[in-house]
Amino acid sequence: GAVVSQHPSRVICKSGTSVKIECRSLDFQATTMFWYRQFPKQSLMLMATSNEGSKATYEQGVEKDKFLINHASLTLSTLTVTSAHPEDSSFYICSARGVGAGRDTQYFGPGTRLTVL
Amino acid sequence: GEDVEQSLFLSVREGDSSVINCTYTDSSSTYLYWYKQEPGAGLQLLTYIFSNMDMKQDQRLTVLLNKKDKHLSLRIADTQTGDSAIYFCAESTNTGNQFYFGTGTSLTVIP
Numbered sequence: 544g545a546v547v548s549q550h551p552s553r554v555i556c557k558s559g560t561s562v563k564i565e566c567r568s569l570d571f572q573a574t575t576m577f578w579y580r581q582f583p584k585q586s587l588m589l590m591a592t593s594n595e596g597s598k599a600t601y602e603q604g605v606e607k608d609k610f611l612i613n614h615a616s617l618t619l620s621t622l623t624v625t626s627a628h629p630e631d632s633s634f635y636i637c638s639a640r641g642v643g644a645g646r647d648t649q650y651f652g653p654g655t656r657l658t659v660l
Numbered sequence: 661g662e663d664v665e666q667s668l669f670l671s672v673r674e675g676d677s678s679v680i681n682c683t684y685t686d687s688s689s690t691y692l693y694w695y696k697q698e699p700g701a702g703l704q705l706l707t708y709i710f711s712n713m714d715m716k717q718d719q720r721l722t723v724l725l726n727k728k729d730k731h732l733s734l735r736i737a738d739t740q741t742g743d744s745a746i747y748f749c750a751e752s753t754n755t756g757n758q759f760y761f762g763t764g765t766s767l768t769v770i771p
Contacts, residue, residue: 577758
């Protein structure tokens with residue numbers, strides 16, 4: 544099956560710093576990648592959708608200047624949490640959809656746990 | 661967004677069957693999924709069903725879909741302690757472009 548990786552799997556940072564999370568599709572080309580956020584004991588909430596080579600589409604209530612998304616290639620999307628604060632602590636999960644992986648399903652990464660002190 | 665609802669908790673004894681239910685509101689849903697999430701881990705796709713199907717069976721897993729009532733269920737036969745996890749249902753439309761996740765059901769298997 545299609546494999547999606549995330550790096551890092553866990554990160555702890557100080558308040559005010561920026562953190563970059565990578566999402567890679569390892570054996571297929573992802574024309575679309577999605578970023579989700581999951582708070583403890585809650586469901587996944589879609590933050591944004593990114594298509595390769597174009598600007599990401601953010602869901603209502605998600606600050607695009609705070610959560611910078613770049614999808615520069617067909618196998619890599621990055622989420623940068625800028626000026627992180629403790630309330631940004633969460634589990635961030637990406638998923639990828641694209642050519643060769645089954646157009647109408649998404650493959651999820653293992654998630655990145657962000658803790659902001 | 662669409663509403664996808666699940667009961668929050670389910671406890672079963674080891675060896676019994678578990679049935680996890682999910683209701684959704686989007687009548688244009690084409691694909692319905694079940695994911696498993698173990699503590700601190702990402703999502704594992706268990707199975708999915710197309711909206712033109714009523715049932716899909718895969719080893720211990722049976723998915724039932726009642727499209728009229730917009731009701732989806734996941735039955736796990738001979739539930740084991742390793743099945744303890746949170747189970748999410750999700751749905752997407754024809755484009756498969758956006759998933760709507762349910763609230764998750766925490767399954768506890770009692771030895």
